[in-house]
Amino acid sequence: MPTKTSGKKSGTKKSTKKSARVESGPVPPYGDPIRKAIARGDAQEMKTVAASARKWMSDVQSALDQLDGAMKKASKKK
DSSP states (O other), X not given: OOOXXXXXXXXXXXXXXXXXXXXXXXXXXXXXXXXXXXXXXXXHHHHHHHHHXXXXXXXXXXXXXXXXXXXXXXXXXX
């Protein structure tokens, strides 16, 4: 009598198709880290987290402005 298998197929081929994936850098300090800094009540930590979040938001806004400019240029070429 044959033995039962776990249902997993061995030797299954994985797809070689590459999918578009957004690479991610450091996680920005927003939401939960900000709330946790507030809950701890450490004024210096809150100042540090706030400065870091403001820097991150400034960087993101700058990148979005660049992206908007590139999209406008691309749409004019069509």
